Amino acid sequence: MLADKVAAIAIKTSAFLAIISLILIFVFIGKEALPLLTSAEVQAEASLSRLFLPQSPRPGTAAEYTWQPISEIPKYSLMPLLAGTLKVTIIAVLIAIPLAVAAALYTSEFAPPWVRETIKPCIEILAGIPSVVIGFFCLMVIAGWLHDAFGWTYRLNALTAGIGLSLAVIPIVYTVSEDAFTSVPQAFREGSIAMGASMWQTASRVVLPAAMPGVLAACILGFGRAIGETMIVLMASGNAAVLSWSPVDSVRTFSATIAAELGEVVQASPHYHVLFFLGAFLFVMTFAINLAGRWFVNRLQKKLQGAA
């Protein structure tokens, strides 16, 4: 009994440790970002309007969105970075989710056991490849293929980075949705087949809807991974802070900006606080997406259970 108690306490402590460290990280980032809202000195260089609205650095020039923190007149517009982050993330997710969910459905419903036992560990190994390796592969190989095939002006661009990023997202979405598919009770499939449905009908109309909450959770996790991933975009996106919607322009993302600039930045300078603001922004964004996703998944789960 004593052993039970000790174990329970140890496990509880480690669970709470996770929550506490999460809160502490947020407090730390928030504290470093806060002067942006409170300090007049910082605001003179980087106020919220400068971060989000177009600015003309010199009187007479057209107002524009520019990220150029190392300059005689530092410019901190977040819009090119925000657009870049969303562009790369959306491309990665659009590639990764259909592929990963389809692969998971195939391995859990159709594949013979030996295929399944080959594919599953392979995709799981993909998750273990360090992102810097994927980034380098993207920079050296994928970018070359795409450039040779399509001849875009910029060899490193949002699409190239998005494809590289999808390699990091696929294993997450695959693993979680595969689990969701395999945890659908066997009775569902047997019932469906007994009613005369084909295997494809069973997979698409019975198993997929039943596993939907899990699949959605997988997509949310994948999105969170894509938005925060750093090394791949740092190496494969070209990192030019251009505001455009073209998927073949070079982009600079939040995470890559933090990685590239935080090392050099003078502590407590406006640039430093802006970088932490970027971090806080990213943190809040992923947190909100996770929260919304969780809520949505719960609702769906209740609805599905209610209907069953």
Next chain:
Amino acid sequence: MTKAPTLWILLAGIAVFAAAGCGGGSGDGTQYKPVTIKGSDTMVLLTQRWAEIYMSEHPGFTIQVTGGGSGIGIAALINGGTDICSASRPMKDSEKKLVMTRHGKDVQEIPVALDGISIYVHQSSPIQSLTQAQLKGIYTGRLTNWRDVGGKDGRIVPYSRDNSSGTYMFFKEHVLANEDFAREVQTLPGTAAVVNAVSKDPASIGYGGAAYAHGIREVPIRRDDNSEPVAPSLQTVKSGQYPLSRSLFFYTTGAPAGNVKAFIDWALGPEGQKICEEVGYYPIIKK
């Protein structure tokens, strides 16, 4: 009964964890304290070679070399996180003052090698030379077509380094006269990445240390329209004829002493400076 193993595994885990923690903390005090060198990515190749050869000649002596960028090395020197900071740009006065206030000692500046910043283009590029004004035009976005600088019709794709790089600062000050880089200029982490990107794209141009220049072509630079194109070489960099040359530095807090001094003296000596040439930089001492 079934619960007991779980507990033992848990306890064993904690014990291993604690042991690992202690081991890391106390260390075995018999060895030499390792000398750490942190900073410039450009200089990593050089300091690494120095460290390897010096360590092979002095067994038991450890030197740890880390890159990251001159700015990172300088920050580490200020925070007391490194013995030697390697930097491809001179430290700013404000940074020197920070070291003084934190540690109460003056920063010692030791030039250890010379470097020419090379301008790279793809091997197949027809460009024979560029003036400094043309370079500035390309990187500030005023010149966007290769036709404007004597090449074939087509968009110029310029590559640059991260703004935490000493090479970036040097280029911004000496070539752009402190103007901003154009928004379209792409930045990459590390000179090796720039070289790699340029070697893959015929429309591109990049800059970086001479030591990395493999698989691409270095463009000779002209000071202005009337002067002769000069390619980076030992003579032109040493004599100052090549317009884009700079010193590479070691910085220490206070005058170097003990192991650190021995290593720096060796690097500045004939053997160290010979290695510097082998790696592709230029020796600082006159022969």
